[in-house]
Amino acid sequence: MQASTDFxxxxxxxxxxxxxxxxxxxxxxCAKYLDAMRQPKDVNIDTxxxxxxxxxxxxxxxxxxxxxxxxxxxxxxxxxxxxxxxLTIGDFQxxxxxVLEFTEKSAGGF
Amino acid sequence: MVTVYSSRTVKxxxxxxxxxxxxxxxxxxIYTSCFMDLGPSNKSAIKRFANICSAINEHExxxxxxxxxxxxxxxxxxxxxxDFTMIIDAKKGYGKxxxxxxxxxxxxxxxxxxxxxDPKDYFSLENCALLEDTxxxxxxxxxxxxxxxxxxDDAGTAIGSRDFAQQKNKNFxxxxxxxxxxRWFVILNVxxxxxxxxxxxxxxxxxxxxxxxxxxxxxxxxxxNSSESNYRFGKKKVFERKFSFFERKFDFWCAYSPDVLxxxxxxxxxxxxxxxxxxxxxxxxxTSMEKARSNPVSSRDKKRKVAIDKWGQVVKDMTxxxxxxxxxxxxxxxxxxxxxxxxxxxGLK
Numbered sequence: 001m002q003a004s005t006d007f008x009x010x011x012x013x014x015x016x017x018x019x020x021x022x023x024x025x026x027x028x029x030c031a032k033y034l035d036a037m038r039q040p041k042d043v044n045i046d047t048x049x050x051x052x053x054x055x056x057x058x059x060x061x062x063x064x065x066x067x068x069x070x071x072x073x074x075x076x077x078x079x080x081x082x083x084x085x086x087l088t089i090g091d092f093q094x095x096x097x098x099v100l101e102f103t104e105k106s107a108g109g110f
Numbered sequence: 111m112v113t114v115y116s117s118r119t120v121k122x123x124x125x126x127x128x129x130x131x132x133x134x135x136x137x138x139x140i141y142t143s144c145f146m147d148l149g150p151s152n153k154s155a156i157k158r159f160a161n162i163c164s165a166i167n168e169h170e171x172x173x174x175x176x177x178x179x180x181x182x183x184x185x186x187x188x189x190x191x192x193d194f195t196m197i198i199d200a201k202k203g204y205g206k207x208x209x210x211x212x213x214x215x216x217x218x219x220x221x222x223x224x225x226x227x228d229p230k231d232y233f234s235l236e237n238c239a240l241l242e243d244t245x246x247x248x249x250x251x252x253x254x255x256x257x258x259x260x261x262x263d264d265a266g267t268a269i270g271s272r273d274f275a276q277q278k279n280k281n282f283x284x285x286x287x288x289x290x291x292x293r294w295f296v297i298l299n300v301x302x303x304x305x306x307x308x309x310x311x312x313x314x315x316x317x318x319x320x321x322x323x324x325x326x327x328x329x330x331x332x333x334x335n336s337s338e339s340n341y342r343f344g345k346k347k348v349f350e351r352k353f354s355f356f357e358r359k360f361d362f363w364c365a366y367s368p369d370v371l372x373x374x375x376x377x378x379x380x381x382x383x384x385x386x387x388x389x390x391x392x393x394x395x396x397t398s399m400e401k402a403r404s405n406p407v408s409s410r411d412k413k414r415k416v417a418i419d420k421w422g423q424v425v426k427d428m429t430x431x432x433x434x435x436x437x438x439x440x441x442x443x444x445x446x447x448x449x450x451x452x453x454x455x456x457g458l459k
Contacts, residue, residue, distance in 0.1 A: 105358065106155040108145065109362070
């Protein structure tokens with residue numbers, strides 16, 4: 001399956017906030033990543049994973065995720081790079097969900 | 111007796127209270143952290159909140175600290191000379207009055223605790239303008255001491271948007287714009303906020319809405335937003351934001367009946383009685399105004415009647431004597447037109 005190469009944001013997004021633009025860009029990258037993972041034989045998993053992690057806005061977090069990826073690859077329980085990559089990108093998504101507030105929390109007062 | 115905790119006093123929460131709270135299935139964290147974590151902001155967040163609010167009321171648990179009330183008290187008692195004005199809107203019967211009386215009651219308790227006074231020194235029935243016209247409200251404001259909580263119930267009666275250009279509205283706006291040094295906590299109640307004068311709306315610090323009434327549970331869930339109106343580049347913009355404390359945006363606020371607050375027990379009964387009287391008074395006044403409107407006596411008719419009563423006989427006598435209209439005008443000071451009217455009324459030729 002061929003990934004879409006159209007990165008042109010819609011007019012609405014072009015006038016959106018940097019946060020919206022970044023989210024849009026990142027989700028496009030994730031779509032490409034998933035396409036690559038569907039055909040792992042033809043791609044270099046390390047390159048794909050590292051290029052996506054490179055967009056992590058927090059440098060310290062990015063370095064941790066790189067280390068985690070390498071650690072998982074070497075973990076005998078995980079066995080292959082594809083699973084290690086998917087798990088690491090999952091961690092990246094959890095972090096993004098927190099900082100970009102995909103899940104808004106509610107509070108009540110008295 | 112229901113204890114009302116603040117963020118200062120909750121540190122010394124009694125073991126009995128703690129045990130009672132835990133036994134009722136209410137998380138102790140809502141007392142210690144001064145808010146309730148409702149998890150993800152989804153449709154069921156309000157249900158989770160309502161369950162806890164209901165349990166507190168049902169088991170007569172102590173009331174948790176209110177960051178909103180502490181924020182208002184900080185404003186009205188802080189170093190910068192500020193006051194706090196807010197609008198509460200909701201459909202008729204949703205509990206605007208009860209909610210505003212609860213907020214004022216909690217404010218009074220908070221202020222009394224800070225300044226070692228009686229809560230009734232800060233809020234009482236005398237501070238409630240119930241269906242009053244502008245004169246009634248200004249009278250209340252004239253006698254109110256500093257840092258009082260004041261409720262203007264059904265503010266549309268006094269400062270309705272339809273009467274925006276009337277002197278009474280202008281006077282009220284003047285009071286609201288300049289009363290900052292009085293440092294009041296003023297709550298205006300209205301079914302729809304657009305029903306009150308736009309200048310008043312622009313001056314308020316917060317707008318609240320009774321989002322969901324839970325009358326059977328004995329509380330209402332409110333949404334409170336800070337309100338800021340700016341005029342920039344020829345356009346007016348109103349910014350409304352959720353109140354945020356502890357880096358959390360607060361979606362809901364709970365308002366119980368003021369009767370749960372010990373210093374204000376029985377308040378609602380008196381409030382309702384006074385409000386009924388005010389409603390009857392308004393109905394009477396409007397009925398008599400409507401009667402006068404349907405049987406109008408215009409000023410022109412009044413003037414004609416007075417002229418006939420005073421000069422009718424003189425005009426008749428002079429006409430019969432054959433005096434000229436000029437002579438009658440000179441004698442009576444009436445215009446030719448009025449003399450003709452009188453002559454016609456009295457059947458003179």
